[in-house]
Amino acid sequence: MRNLINFIFKYSYTILFIILLVISFIFIFSNSPLQRVSYFNSANRLSGIVSKEWQNIDNYFNLKNINKSLLLENQYLRNNLEKYRNEKVPTIDNISFEYIAGKVINISVNKSNNFICVDKGKKHGIKNEMAVIGTNGVVGTVVSVSENFSTVMPIINKKSALSVKLEKNNYFGSLTWDGNSPSEAILSEIPSYISLHKGDKVITTGFSLIFPEGIPVGIVKDFTINKSDKFYSITVSLFTDFHNLNHVYFIKNNFVDEFNTLESKNKENEK
Amino acid sequence: MKNNLRYILLFIIPLIFQVLIFDKAYFWGYANVYIYILPILLLPITLNKHLALLLGFALGFIVDIFNSTPGIHAAATVFMTYFRPLVLRIYAPHDSYEVNKNLGIINYGFKWFFKYAISLILLHHTFLFIVDTWSFANFGHTILKIFLSCFASLLFIIMGHLLIMKD
Numbered sequence: 001m002r003n004l005i006n007f008i009f010k011y012s013y014t015i016l017f018i019i020l021l022v023i024s025f026i027f028i029f030s031n032s033p034l035q036r037v038s039y040f041n042s043a044n045r046l047s048g049i050v051s052k053e054w055q056n057i058d059n060y061f062n063l064k065n066i067n068k069s070l071l072l073e074n075q076y077l078r079n080n081l082e083k084y085r086n087e088k089v090p091t092i093d094n095i096s097f098e099y100i101a102g103k104v105i106n107i108s109v110n111k112s113n114n115f116i117c118v119d120k121g122k123k124h125g126i127k128n129e130m131a132v133i134g135t136n137g138v139v140g141t142v143v144s145v146s147e148n149f150s151t152v153m154p155i156i157n158k159k160s161a162l163s164v165k166l167e168k169n170n171y172f173g174s175l176t177w178d179g180n181s182p183s184e185a186i187l188s189e190i191p192s193y194i195s196l197h198k199g200d201k202v203i204t205t206g207f208s209l210i211f212p213e214g215i216p217v218g219i220v221k222d223f224t225i226n227k228s229d230k231f232y233s234i235t236v237s238l239f240t241d242f243h244n245l246n247h248v249y250f251i252k253n254n255f256v257d258e259f260n261t262l263e264s265k266n267k268e269n270e271k
Numbered sequence: 272m273k274n275n276l277r278y279i280l281l282f283i284i285p286l287i288f289q290v291l292i293f294d295k296a297y298f299w300g301y302a303n304v305y306i307y308i309l310p311i312l313l314l315p316i317t318l319n320k321h322l323a324l325l326l327g328f329a330l331g332f333i334v335d336i337f338n339s340t341p342g343i344h345a346a347a348t349v350f351m352t353y354f355r356p357l358v359l360r361i362y363a364p365h366d367s368y369e370v371n372k373n374l375g376i377i378n379y380g381f382k383w384f385f386k387y388a389i390s391l392i393l394l395h396h397t398f399l400f401i402v403d404t405w406s407f408a409n410f411g412h413t414i415l416k417i418f419l420s421c422f423a424s425l426l427f428i429i430m431g432h433l434l435i436m437k438d
Protein backbone atom coordinates (compact mmCIF):
# COMPACT_ATOMS: atom_id res chain seq x y z
CA MET A 1 0.00 0.00 0.00
CA ARG A 2 2.75 2.38 0.97
CA ASN A 3 4.58 1.44 -2.19
CA LEU A 4 1.52 2.31 -4.22
CA ILE A 5 1.21 5.70 -2.56
CA ASN A 6 4.89 6.35 -3.12
CA PHE A 7 4.51 5.34 -6.72
CA ILE A 8 1.58 7.70 -7.22
CA PHE A 9 3.48 10.56 -5.62
CA LYS A 10 6.58 9.91 -7.62
CA TYR A 11 4.79 9.76 -10.94
CA SER A 12 1.90 12.12 -10.18
CA TYR A 13 2.99 14.46 -12.98
CA THR A 14 2.92 11.73 -15.61
CA ILE A 15 -0.31 10.30 -14.21
CA LEU A 16 -2.00 13.70 -14.43
CA PHE A 17 -0.66 14.06 -17.98
CA ILE A 18 -2.10 10.70 -19.01
CA ILE A 19 -5.46 11.49 -17.38
CA LEU A 20 -5.75 14.80 -19.24
CA LEU A 21 -4.68 13.18 -22.50
CA VAL A 22 -7.26 10.43 -22.08
CA ILE A 23 -9.99 13.02 -21.39
CA SER A 24 -9.02 14.84 -24.59
CA PHE A 25 -9.05 11.64 -26.60
CA ILE A 26 -12.45 10.71 -25.23
CA PHE A 27 -13.67 14.02 -26.62
CA ILE A 28 -11.99 13.34 -29.95
CA PHE A 29 -13.22 9.79 -30.45
CA SER A 30 -16.28 9.06 -28.33
CA ASN A 31 -18.80 10.79 -30.57
CA SER A 32 -19.55 10.54 -34.22
CA PRO A 33 -18.75 13.77 -36.05
CA LEU A 34 -22.39 14.73 -36.16
CA GLN A 35 -23.05 14.27 -32.46
CA ARG A 36 -19.76 15.96 -31.81
CA VAL A 37 -20.91 19.07 -33.56
CA SER A 38 -24.24 19.21 -31.79
CA TYR A 39 -22.61 18.62 -28.44
CA PHE A 40 -20.26 21.48 -29.06
CA ASN A 41 -23.02 23.69 -30.34
CA SER A 42 -24.31 24.33 -26.84
CA ALA A 43 -20.85 25.49 -25.90
CA ASN A 44 -20.76 27.34 -29.17
CA ARG A 45 -23.37 29.91 -28.18
CA LEU A 46 -20.66 32.25 -26.96
CA SER A 47 -18.31 31.56 -29.83
CA GLY A 48 -21.20 32.05 -32.25
CA ILE A 49 -21.97 35.47 -30.85
CA VAL A 50 -18.30 36.48 -30.92
CA SER A 51 -17.89 35.25 -34.49
CA LYS A 52 -21.02 37.03 -35.61
CA GLU A 53 -19.93 40.39 -34.23
CA TRP A 54 -16.50 39.93 -35.74
CA GLN A 55 -17.95 38.96 -39.10
CA ASN A 56 -19.99 42.15 -39.08
CA ILE A 57 -16.78 44.17 -38.95
CA ASP A 58 -15.06 41.90 -41.44
CA ASN A 59 -17.92 42.25 -43.93
CA TYR A 60 -17.36 45.96 -44.35
CA PHE A 61 -14.00 45.29 -45.91
CA ASN A 62 -15.52 42.69 -48.19
CA LEU A 63 -18.54 44.63 -49.39
CA LYS A 64 -17.16 45.18 -52.85
CA ASN A 65 -16.68 41.46 -53.50
CA ILE A 66 -20.01 40.54 -51.96
CA ASN A 67 -21.81 43.09 -54.12
CA LYS A 68 -20.11 41.80 -57.20
CA SER A 69 -21.04 38.18 -56.57
CA LEU A 70 -24.64 39.10 -55.73
CA LEU A 71 -24.86 41.14 -58.92
CA LEU A 72 -23.63 38.20 -60.97
CA GLU A 73 -26.13 35.92 -59.30
CA ASN A 74 -28.93 38.39 -59.96
CA GLN A 75 -27.99 38.46 -63.59
CA TYR A 76 -28.02 34.67 -63.76
CA LEU A 77 -31.42 34.47 -62.06
CA ARG A 78 -32.92 37.15 -64.27
CA ASN A 79 -31.77 35.27 -67.35
CA ASN A 80 -33.36 32.10 -66.05
CA LEU A 81 -36.58 33.93 -65.22
CA GLU A 82 -36.71 35.32 -68.73
CA LYS A 83 -36.41 31.79 -70.12
CA TYR A 84 -39.42 30.61 -68.14
CA ARG A 85 -41.46 33.68 -68.99
CA ASN A 86 -41.09 32.93 -72.66
CA GLU A 87 -41.93 29.29 -72.24
CA LYS A 88 -45.42 29.72 -70.78
CA VAL A 89 -45.04 27.48 -67.78
CA PRO A 90 -48.24 25.99 -66.35
CA THR A 91 -49.05 27.48 -62.96
CA ILE A 92 -47.18 25.76 -60.21
CA ASP A 93 -49.49 24.80 -57.34
CA ASN A 94 -46.99 23.42 -54.94
CA ILE A 95 -43.43 24.56 -55.02
CA SER A 96 -41.26 21.78 -53.69
CA PHE A 97 -38.13 23.76 -52.88
CA GLU A 98 -37.82 26.96 -50.89
CA TYR A 99 -34.67 28.98 -50.30
CA ILE A 100 -33.61 30.65 -47.05
CA ALA A 101 -30.64 33.03 -47.20
CA GLY A 102 -28.02 33.03 -44.46
CA LYS A 103 -24.73 34.69 -43.67
CA VAL A 104 -21.55 32.72 -42.95
CA ILE A 105 -20.17 33.73 -39.57
CA ASN A 106 -17.39 31.20 -39.16
CA ILE A 107 -15.70 28.87 -41.60
CA SER A 108 -12.65 26.63 -41.63
CA VAL A 109 -11.10 25.41 -44.87
CA ASN A 110 -7.72 24.15 -43.76
CA LYS A 111 -8.58 21.16 -41.56
CA SER A 112 -9.50 17.58 -42.39
CA ASN A 113 -12.98 18.09 -41.03
CA ASN A 114 -14.09 21.56 -41.94
CA PHE A 115 -17.31 23.11 -40.72
CA ILE A 116 -19.23 26.27 -41.48
CA CYS A 117 -21.30 28.19 -38.96
CA VAL A 118 -24.26 30.17 -40.36
CA ASP A 119 -26.40 32.77 -38.59
CA LYS A 120 -29.75 31.03 -39.21
CA GLY A 121 -31.18 28.41 -36.85
CA LYS A 122 -34.35 26.65 -35.70
CA LYS A 123 -36.03 30.03 -35.29
CA HIS A 124 -35.72 30.64 -39.03
CA GLY A 125 -36.92 27.18 -40.02
CA ILE A 126 -33.57 25.44 -40.52
CA LYS A 127 -33.61 21.69 -39.91
CA ASN A 128 -30.99 18.97 -39.90
CA GLU A 129 -29.96 17.56 -43.28
CA MET A 130 -31.06 20.58 -45.25
CA ALA A 131 -29.02 21.29 -48.36
CA VAL A 132 -26.85 24.40 -48.47
CA ILE A 133 -25.68 26.10 -51.66
CA GLY A 134 -23.65 29.22 -52.34
CA THR A 135 -23.80 31.73 -55.15
CA ASN A 136 -21.81 29.51 -57.48
CA GLY A 137 -22.67 25.97 -56.45
CA VAL A 138 -23.05 23.33 -53.79
CA VAL A 139 -21.71 24.06 -50.31
CA GLY A 140 -22.85 21.16 -48.07
CA THR A 141 -25.54 19.94 -45.70
CA VAL A 142 -26.75 21.07 -42.27
CA VAL A 143 -25.50 18.75 -39.52
CA SER A 144 -26.73 20.52 -36.41
CA VAL A 145 -29.02 23.37 -35.51
CA SER A 146 -29.36 25.51 -32.42
CA GLU A 147 -31.90 28.25 -31.77
CA ASN A 148 -30.08 30.97 -33.72
CA PHE A 149 -27.21 29.22 -35.49
CA SER A 150 -26.59 26.17 -37.59
CA THR A 151 -23.51 24.14 -38.44
CA VAL A 152 -22.96 23.03 -42.02
CA MET A 153 -20.73 20.18 -43.11
CA PRO A 154 -19.26 21.38 -46.40
CA ILE A 155 -18.23 19.06 -49.24
CA ILE A 156 -14.66 19.82 -48.20
CA ASN A 157 -15.03 17.63 -45.11
CA LYS A 158 -13.57 14.12 -45.09
CA LYS A 159 -16.85 12.72 -43.72
CA SER A 160 -18.89 14.26 -46.52
CA ALA A 161 -20.22 12.25 -49.47
CA LEU A 162 -22.48 13.71 -52.14
CA SER A 163 -24.28 11.99 -54.98
CA VAL A 164 -23.42 13.81 -58.23
CA LYS A 165 -23.58 13.15 -61.96
CA LEU A 166 -22.01 14.29 -65.20
CA GLU A 167 -24.28 16.80 -66.87
CA LYS A 168 -23.74 15.53 -70.41
CA ASN A 169 -24.65 11.87 -69.96
CA ASN A 170 -26.20 11.52 -66.50
CA TYR A 171 -23.71 8.92 -65.24
CA PHE A 172 -23.66 9.31 -61.50
CA GLY A 173 -20.98 8.84 -58.85
CA SER A 174 -20.00 9.89 -55.40
CA LEU A 175 -18.13 13.08 -54.54
CA THR A 176 -15.75 12.96 -51.57
CA TRP A 177 -12.85 15.03 -50.31
CA ASP A 178 -9.29 13.88 -49.68
CA GLY A 179 -8.31 16.61 -47.23
CA ASN A 180 -5.87 18.43 -49.51
CA SER A 181 -7.01 21.47 -51.45
CA PRO A 182 -10.26 23.26 -50.53
CA SER A 183 -10.88 23.98 -54.21
CA GLU A 184 -10.83 20.35 -55.40
CA ALA A 185 -12.77 17.16 -54.62
CA ILE A 186 -12.66 13.56 -55.80
CA LEU A 187 -15.38 11.98 -57.93
CA SER A 188 -15.42 8.18 -57.96
CA GLU A 189 -17.68 5.34 -59.18
CA ILE A 190 -17.89 6.65 -62.77
CA PRO A 191 -17.30 3.59 -65.01
CA SER A 192 -14.27 3.86 -67.28
CA TYR A 193 -16.07 2.82 -70.49
CA ILE A 194 -17.79 6.19 -70.91
CA SER A 195 -15.95 9.04 -72.60
CA LEU A 196 -14.80 11.83 -70.37
CA HIS A 197 -13.19 15.19 -71.10
CA LYS A 198 -11.56 17.86 -69.05
CA GLY A 199 -14.05 20.65 -68.44
CA ASP A 200 -17.13 18.40 -68.25
CA LYS A 201 -19.66 19.85 -65.85
CA VAL A 202 -20.63 18.00 -62.66
CA ILE A 203 -24.06 18.60 -61.09
CA THR A 204 -26.15 17.14 -58.24
CA THR A 205 -28.40 14.14 -58.90
CA GLY A 206 -31.36 14.89 -56.66
CA PHE A 207 -31.54 11.25 -55.56
CA SER A 208 -31.57 12.05 -51.88
CA LEU A 209 -34.31 14.70 -51.99
CA ILE A 210 -31.94 16.86 -49.99
CA PHE A 211 -30.50 18.58 -53.01
CA PRO A 212 -32.64 19.54 -55.99
CA GLU A 213 -31.41 18.07 -59.24
CA GLY A 214 -28.96 20.04 -61.33
CA ILE A 215 -27.23 22.29 -58.80
CA PRO A 216 -23.75 22.97 -60.23
CA VAL A 217 -20.87 21.36 -58.32
CA GLY A 218 -17.75 21.85 -60.43
CA ILE A 219 -15.91 20.83 -63.57
CA VAL A 220 -13.66 17.86 -64.32
CA LYS A 221 -10.09 19.02 -63.87
CA ASP A 222 -8.15 15.81 -64.27
CA PHE A 223 -8.81 12.07 -64.33
CA THR A 224 -7.06 8.71 -64.28
CA ILE A 225 -8.39 5.19 -64.77
CA ASN A 226 -8.09 2.71 -61.96
CA LYS A 227 -6.77 -0.40 -63.73
CA SER A 228 -7.96 -2.66 -60.94
CA ASP A 229 -11.65 -1.82 -60.76
CA LYS A 230 -12.41 -0.16 -64.14
CA PHE A 231 -13.53 3.11 -62.65
CA TYR A 232 -12.34 6.65 -63.21
CA SER A 233 -10.72 8.56 -60.42
CA ILE A 234 -11.66 12.14 -61.21
CA THR A 235 -10.44 15.40 -59.70
CA VAL A 236 -13.22 17.96 -59.74
CA SER A 237 -12.48 21.64 -59.50
CA LEU A 238 -15.26 23.06 -57.31
CA PHE A 239 -17.33 26.10 -58.27
CA THR A 240 -17.71 27.24 -54.68
CA ASP A 241 -14.77 29.27 -53.45
CA PHE A 242 -14.67 28.34 -49.78
CA HIS A 243 -11.98 30.91 -49.06
CA ASN A 244 -14.41 33.59 -50.05
CA LEU A 245 -17.79 32.33 -48.92
CA ASN A 246 -20.00 35.02 -47.40
CA HIS A 247 -23.59 34.16 -48.21
CA VAL A 248 -25.32 30.79 -48.50
CA TYR A 249 -28.84 29.56 -49.19
CA PHE A 250 -30.55 26.77 -47.30
CA ILE A 251 -32.82 24.64 -49.45
CA LYS A 252 -35.99 23.50 -47.76
CA ASN A 253 -37.75 20.58 -49.42
CA ASN A 254 -41.46 20.73 -48.66
CA PHE A 255 -41.97 17.10 -49.63
CA VAL A 256 -39.22 15.62 -47.54
CA ASP A 257 -41.52 14.66 -44.65
CA GLU A 258 -43.99 13.01 -46.98
CA PHE A 259 -41.17 11.14 -48.66
CA ASN A 260 -39.72 10.01 -45.33
CA THR A 261 -43.04 8.59 -44.10
CA LEU A 262 -43.39 6.68 -47.35
CA GLU A 263 -39.86 5.43 -47.01
CA SER A 264 -40.41 4.23 -43.44
CA LYS A 265 -43.64 2.50 -44.51
CA ASN A 266 -41.69 0.67 -47.20
CA LYS A 267 -39.22 -0.47 -44.59
CA GLU A 268 -42.02 -1.75 -42.36
CA ASN A 269 -43.46 -3.68 -45.25
CA GLU A 270 -40.13 -5.28 -45.93
CA LYS A 271 -40.09 -6.65 -42.42
CA MET B 272 -0.39 41.47 -7.77
CA LYS B 273 0.78 43.47 -10.76
CA ASN B 274 2.64 40.41 -11.99
CA ASN B 275 -0.47 38.23 -11.65
CA LEU B 276 -2.47 40.69 -13.72
CA ARG B 277 0.25 40.59 -16.34
CA TYR B 278 0.02 36.81 -16.54
CA ILE B 279 -3.77 36.93 -16.90
CA LEU B 280 -3.36 39.37 -19.80
CA LEU B 281 -0.67 37.11 -21.21
CA PHE B 282 -3.26 34.34 -21.42
CA ILE B 283 -6.11 36.43 -22.76
CA ILE B 284 -4.45 38.56 -25.44
CA PRO B 285 -2.95 35.72 -27.54
CA LEU B 286 -6.24 33.83 -27.17
CA ILE B 287 -8.21 36.77 -28.60
CA PHE B 288 -5.77 37.07 -31.49
CA GLN B 289 -5.97 33.31 -32.06
CA VAL B 290 -9.75 33.14 -32.17
CA LEU B 291 -10.45 36.33 -34.10
CA ILE B 292 -7.57 36.43 -36.57
CA PHE B 293 -5.26 33.45 -36.79
CA ASP B 294 -7.98 30.78 -36.90
CA LYS B 295 -9.22 32.43 -40.09
CA ALA B 296 -5.87 33.13 -41.72
CA TYR B 297 -3.65 30.82 -43.72
CA PHE B 298 -0.12 31.56 -44.76
CA TRP B 299 1.27 30.30 -48.05
CA GLY B 300 -1.91 28.27 -48.47
CA TYR B 301 -0.84 25.67 -45.93
CA ALA B 302 0.35 27.13 -42.67
CA ASN B 303 -1.80 27.82 -39.63
CA VAL B 304 -0.56 30.04 -36.83
CA TYR B 305 -1.13 28.89 -33.25
CA ILE B 306 -0.06 31.82 -31.13
CA TYR B 307 -2.24 30.81 -28.17
CA ILE B 308 0.50 28.55 -26.76
CA LEU B 309 2.68 31.60 -26.04
CA PRO B 310 1.63 31.94 -22.35
CA ILE B 311 2.60 28.31 -21.68
CA LEU B 312 6.10 29.01 -23.01
CA LEU B 313 6.46 32.02 -20.72
CA LEU B 314 5.03 30.53 -17.49
CA PRO B 315 7.32 31.28 -14.53
CA ILE B 316 9.85 28.58 -13.84
CA THR B 317 8.74 28.36 -10.21
CA LEU B 318 5.14 27.50 -11.12
CA ASN B 319 3.91 24.08 -10.02
CA LYS B 320 4.19 21.82 -13.05
CA HIS B 321 0.88 20.07 -12.33
CA LEU B 322 -0.84 23.45 -12.43
CA ALA B 323 0.93 24.17 -15.73
CA LEU B 324 -0.55 20.95 -17.19
CA LEU B 325 -4.05 21.95 -16.08
CA LEU B 326 -3.58 25.45 -17.54
CA GLY B 327 -2.46 23.93 -20.83
CA PHE B 328 -5.52 21.70 -20.92
CA ALA B 329 -7.88 24.60 -20.18
CA LEU B 330 -6.24 26.82 -22.80
CA GLY B 331 -6.44 24.14 -25.49
CA PHE B 332 -10.03 23.41 -24.59
CA ILE B 333 -11.09 27.05 -25.02
CA VAL B 334 -9.52 27.10 -28.48
CA ASP B 335 -11.35 23.82 -29.22
CA ILE B 336 -14.69 25.38 -28.34
CA PHE B 337 -14.14 28.24 -30.75
CA ASN B 338 -12.97 25.88 -33.49
CA SER B 339 -15.53 23.07 -32.96
CA THR B 340 -12.64 20.60 -32.71
CA PRO B 341 -13.33 18.93 -29.33
CA GLY B 342 -10.19 17.68 -27.62
CA ILE B 343 -7.64 18.15 -30.40
CA HIS B 344 -6.08 21.40 -29.22
CA ALA B 345 -6.48 20.35 -25.58
CA ALA B 346 -4.53 17.12 -26.22
CA ALA B 347 -1.80 18.87 -28.22
CA THR B 348 -1.31 21.60 -25.62
CA VAL B 349 -1.22 19.12 -22.72
CA PHE B 350 1.30 17.06 -24.71
CA MET B 351 3.51 20.10 -25.22
CA THR B 352 3.21 21.28 -21.61
CA TYR B 353 4.20 17.83 -20.34
CA PHE B 354 7.55 18.05 -22.11
CA ARG B 355 8.25 21.65 -21.08
CA PRO B 356 10.27 20.81 -17.93
CA LEU B 357 12.38 18.39 -19.96
CA VAL B 358 13.02 20.93 -22.72
CA LEU B 359 13.87 23.56 -20.09
CA ARG B 360 16.40 21.15 -18.56
CA ILE B 361 17.99 20.36 -21.94
CA TYR B 362 18.54 24.01 -22.80
CA ALA B 363 19.47 25.17 -19.28
CA PRO B 364 22.15 27.89 -19.36
CA HIS B 365 25.51 27.18 -17.67
CA ASP B 366 24.64 29.03 -14.50
CA SER B 367 21.09 27.51 -14.57
CA TYR B 368 17.84 29.49 -14.41
CA GLU B 369 17.38 32.26 -11.87
CA VAL B 370 14.17 32.19 -9.88
CA ASN B 371 13.40 35.90 -10.05
CA LYS B 372 14.11 36.26 -13.76
CA ASN B 373 11.20 35.66 -16.12
CA LEU B 374 11.79 33.25 -18.99
CA GLY B 375 12.26 35.14 -22.22
CA ILE B 376 14.51 36.70 -24.81
CA ILE B 377 15.61 39.64 -22.65
CA ASN B 378 16.92 37.52 -19.78
CA TYR B 379 18.28 34.48 -21.56
CA GLY B 380 19.03 35.69 -25.06
CA PHE B 381 17.51 35.19 -28.46
CA LYS B 382 19.38 31.98 -29.25
CA TRP B 383 18.10 30.30 -26.10
CA PHE B 384 14.52 31.37 -26.70
CA PHE B 385 14.64 30.29 -30.34
CA LYS B 386 15.79 26.76 -29.45
CA TYR B 387 13.36 26.48 -26.55
CA ALA B 388 10.37 27.83 -28.47
CA ILE B 389 10.94 25.87 -31.68
CA SER B 390 11.23 22.58 -29.74
CA LEU B 391 7.93 23.10 -27.95
CA ILE B 392 6.15 24.45 -31.05
CA LEU B 393 7.35 21.44 -33.04
CA LEU B 394 6.02 19.05 -30.36
CA HIS B 395 2.67 20.85 -30.29
CA HIS B 396 2.19 21.14 -34.07
CA THR B 397 3.33 17.60 -34.86
CA PHE B 398 0.88 16.16 -32.35
CA LEU B 399 -1.90 18.50 -33.48
CA PHE B 400 -1.66 17.85 -37.21
CA ILE B 401 -1.22 14.10 -36.86
CA VAL B 402 -4.27 13.81 -34.59
CA ASP B 403 -6.24 16.14 -36.87
CA THR B 404 -5.43 14.21 -40.04
CA TRP B 405 -5.43 10.84 -38.31
CA SER B 406 -4.02 8.95 -41.25
CA PHE B 407 -0.62 8.49 -42.79
CA ALA B 408 -2.06 8.49 -46.30
CA ASN B 409 -0.89 11.97 -47.20
CA PHE B 410 2.08 12.09 -44.93
CA GLY B 411 4.24 14.33 -47.12
CA HIS B 412 1.48 16.88 -47.16
CA THR B 413 1.10 16.71 -43.37
CA ILE B 414 4.86 17.13 -42.85
CA LEU B 415 4.90 20.18 -45.13
CA LYS B 416 2.00 21.63 -43.18
CA ILE B 417 3.74 20.99 -39.86
CA PHE B 418 6.99 22.68 -40.90
CA LEU B 419 5.41 25.71 -42.54
CA SER B 420 3.07 26.16 -39.57
CA CYS B 421 5.95 25.84 -37.09
CA PHE B 422 7.84 28.56 -38.90
CA ALA B 423 4.79 30.86 -39.07
CA SER B 424 3.88 30.25 -35.42
CA LEU B 425 7.44 30.87 -34.26
CA LEU B 426 7.51 34.19 -36.11
CA PHE B 427 4.31 35.41 -34.48
CA ILE B 428 5.17 33.96 -31.08
CA ILE B 429 8.46 35.87 -31.00
CA MET B 430 6.66 39.03 -32.07
CA GLY B 431 3.90 38.52 -29.51
CA HIS B 432 6.43 37.74 -26.81
CA LEU B 433 8.38 40.95 -27.43
CA LEU B 434 5.16 42.99 -27.48
CA ILE B 435 3.54 41.57 -24.34
CA MET B 436 6.36 40.54 -22.00
CA LYS B 437 9.31 42.81 -22.18
CA ASP B 438 11.29 41.34 -19.26
